[in-house]
Amino acid sequence: MWLNVKLREEAYKLFRLYGRRLTEKGYAAGHGGNMSIRAGSKIYITRHGCTLEDIKPEDVIEVSLHEVTSFDAISSTETVVHREVYLQTQNLAVMHAHSPYAIAISFFTEKMKPIDAEASHILREVPIVEGRAGSEQLAKKVAAALKEHHAVIVRGHGTFTAAQTLEQAYRLICMVERSAQQIYLTEILKRLGFEFIKPKEI
Amino acid sequence: MYGWMGKLLEVDLTNKKSKVRTLNDETALSFLGGRGIGVYLIFCMVDPQVNPLSSENILIFAAGPLTGTITPSSSRCAAVSKSPLTGTIFDSNAGGQLGPEIKASGYDAIIISGSSSKPAVIIIDCGEVKVKGADAYWGMKTSETIKAIKQDFGNEFEVACIGPAGENQVYFACIRAGDGNFFGRGGLGAVMGSKNLKAIAIRGNSKVEVANAELLSKLSGKAIDRIKINPITGKVLPKLGTPFLTKIIDNIEALPTRNFCEKSWTEAGIYSGEVIEEYVTDREACPMCPIACKAKIEVDGVKMHRPEYESLWALGVNCQVKELKQVFSASKLCDELGLDTISTGSTIACLIELSQRGVINEKISWGDGEAITNLIEKIAKREDLGKIMALGAERLAKAFKANELAMTVKKLELPAYDPRELYGMALAYATSNRGGCHLRSYIVAMEVLGVPILIDRKTPIGKAELVAVNQNFLAAVDSLIICKFATLELDDEIISHIITATIGKPFDRGKLLKIGERIWNLERLFNLRAGLKFSDDTLPARLLMGGKVPLREMLKRYYEFRGWDPNGVPLENKLKELELLDVVKREAS
Numbered sequence: 082m083w084l085n086v087k088l089r090e091e092a093y094k095l096f097r098l099y100g101r102r103l104t105e106k107g108y109a110a111g112h113g114g115n116m117s118i119r120a121g122s123k124i125y126i127t128r129h130g131c132t133l134e135d136i137k138p139e140d141v142i143e144v145s146l147h148e149v150t151s152f153d154a155i156s157s158t159e160t161v162v163h164r165e166v167y168l169q170t171q172n173l174a175v176m177h178a179h180s181p182y183a184i185a186i187s188f189f190t191e192k193m194k195p196i197d198a199e200a201s202h203i204l205r206e207v208p209i210v211e212g213r214a215g216s217e218q219l220a221k222k223v224a225a226a227l228k229e230h231h232a233v234i235v236r237g238h239g240t241f242t243a244a245q246t247l248e249q250a251y252r253l254i255c256m257v258e259r260s261a262q263q264i265y266l267t268e269i270l271k272r273l274g275f276e277f278i279k280p281k282e283i
Numbered sequence: 284m285y286g287w288m289g290k291l292l293e294v295d296l297t298n299k300k301s302k303v304r305t306l307n308d309e310t311a312l313s314f315l316g317g318r319g320i321g322v323y324l325i326f327c328m329v330d331p332q333v334n335p336l337s338s339e340n341i342l343i344f345a346a347g348p349l350t351g352t353i354t355p356s357s358s359r360c361a362a363v364s365k366s367p368l369t370g371t372i373f374d375s376n377a378g379g380q381l382g383p384e385i386k387a388s389g390y391d392a393i394i395i396s397g398s399s400s401k402p403a404v405i406i407i408d409c410g411e412v413k414v415k416g417a418d419a420y421w422g423m424k425t426s427e428t429i430k431a432i433k434q435d436f437g438n439e440f441e442v443a444c445i446g447p448a449g450e451n452q453v454y455f456a457c458i459r460a461g462d463g464n465f466f467g468r469g470g471l472g473a474v475m476g477s478k479n480l481k482a483i484a485i486r487g488n489s490k491v492e493v494a495n496a497e498l499l500s501k502l503s504g505k506a507i508d509r510i511k512i513n514p515i516t517g518k519v520l521p522k523l524g525t526p527f528l529t530k531i532i533d534n535i536e537a538l539p540t541r542n543f544c545e546k547s548w549t550e551a552g553i554y555s556g557e558v559i560e561e562y563v564t565d566r567e568a569c570p571m572c573p574i575a576c577k578a579k580i581e582v583d584g585v586k587m588h589r590p591e592y593e594s595l596w597a598l599g600v601n602c603q604v605k606e607l608k609q610v611f612s613a614s615k616l617c618d619e620l621g622l623d624t625i626s627t628g629s630t631i632a633c634l635i636e637l638s639q640r641g642v643i644n645e646k647i648s649w650g651d652g653e654a655i656t657n658l659i660e661k662i663a664k665r666e667d668l669g670k671i672m673a674l675g676a677e678r679l680a681k682a683f684k685a686n687e688l689a690m691t692v693k694k695l696e697l698p699a700y701d702p703r704e705l706y707g708m709a710l711a712y713a714t715s716n717r718g719g720c721h722l723r724s725y726i727v728a729m730e731v732l733g734v735p736i737l738i739d740r741k742t743p744i745g746k747a748e749l750v751a752v753n754q755n756f757l758a759a760v761d762s763l764i765i766c767k768f769a770t771l772e773l774d775d776e777i778i779s780h781i782i783t784a785t786i787g788k789p790f791d792r793g794k795l796l797k798i799g800e801r802i803w804n805l806e807r808l809f810n811l812r813a814g815l816k817f818s819d820d821t822l823p824a825r826l827l828m829g830g831k832v833p834l835r836e837m838l839k840r841y842y843e844f845r846g847w848d849p850n851g852v853p854l855e856n857k858l859k860e861l862e863l864l865d866v867v868k869r870e871a872s
Contacts, residue, residue: 130733151527151556154519216512
């Protein structure tokens, strides 16, 4: 019981911190976006309908790793996706944001290949999948993609990242969005007539 | 006329005659069906001052324009009358096949007037009506009655009946509709009993014509997809049923126990969906419903329907019974005797508190499952203490000069959400046209479930407006009729598109909400004429103690938002806006 309380408190602190950061960066708005951490056979996840900008203690919901429980009724609609990622991978934190550049890029390609040095080294490429928010089908696609990659974009919806910590998951969200932004800017410059010079070494 | 059958059947039990009335376009479009049509007919046909258990009261079973179509979660029916328990206009809503059979019989509603001198059963076979003797069924429990009537008239008949509690006119007797569905609240079973009407049995072969079948099919498919993906309607309800709420409501300390003396109970976990899941043997669904929230359970070799969250709360948590199996049995007993489980459990909780405080001589303890079972029997038979308990918690408490122990609003026993933790629910209970009921606005969807958005449950800000708009929306939903659970995913936009496809006339969310508001105001007018006052829009003193729940403040704003005067009376301008002036004047003349 003591540990549960501590875990919940810790989850609350983390969710509050990264919820604010995601919102400040414009990666989540309204009640969009969600995040979770895994603790043993439990998942602590943000509440359905809460605003990441102002997470409250009641917005941290505990659900089972293995099955649908009562609290799935008030946990994030994407609980099914988070659960599947934990079941399919060794990750301990999952984050989902509605980051605008990644969403925009997702309408034009099957996978996003970062062009900057850091992201291309860490992310290599970011697959783009399709599926309805909260569906089993999407859960399976996202989990499959996150077996091989750090991040995946759901076309027209947003980015999912998975990592060992929420901090890492957050950094990956930022990295994907930054890469998408760079691709966008590069394409604009190309269309303005600038010559694209591909780095010989990256 | 698409969607509607265009006909209302009136059966006069006094002279055993029936006639068919026409449902005109204007009335159908103004009140839809179900609750709306029922309220309109009661308003036009019943003197608000009438004794609900006299032959002058009428009982209506009404389907809606979507009933009998392929719209998901639309197999429902409304029963509407003046309630003996609350003295208000009262509609109760049940799933199952009754609604579709009414439509298949060629009618939108059945109006039952008068009363029979002897026990009777109404048989409606493909539109043809007969009133037959029911001596053979009188005294039977509800499931026995349904089985016997089906044996005598045919298995294809859908049967709605009362049990011994209805026969004895217990003020909170329910009506059973088929295998596992109930018109639970408000004592409409007692209205049937007062008419000596044991049951109605109905079957038909008519089809509901819809304007654009292809579009309706497409929209229904889309709606089903959405319902299946939604975590509540697609995962939690199908697996755990309504008992999923136990943990969630207890977690925020809004689960009343010991007759609302406390807001949380350490033993409540035994009533969780997860624990009850262990007894489930089969899943069940109403026709056309992709949610399938019902289930059969098996307890010591006996099969029964899984009790709903409210039943488990009323008979278990509120009375602090620690033995789950006793509560399963008590719930089944209520079903068989034809008693509303919420009112039964709450009236018993009131009695236990009377006992514990030494107000009455009888010694009954919290958690005494056997005593509770005995009391249920006595209520249904109106024996001993059951005589006064059969009138509900408010009259019971008043009889012992302990009015403050009745956890009721407008004499209807409160359900399983503590308003001290949910301010919207506090206002919703207080302003409900049928008394203390969670389903009039189901604001708990926003305050707890976060549907469509999570709101602060302990602030009065915005609650007056949200409660009123939700009341309007659900009044319309109850008139279509769609299950409220489906509205946890389906919003007014897709519902409006479904209506358009069904009736073939332009329809939008604005119209839907206006119809709901019209129904709400007509109910209010009936209640005011029946003698209710704005002072009845309140909560039990126990729940207002300490002044934490800002009810008065919310109520003032609520009246203003509704366009009512400070005494809660709809203003003429509002009635004009809702096109109700003609209805009101016509009725008055």
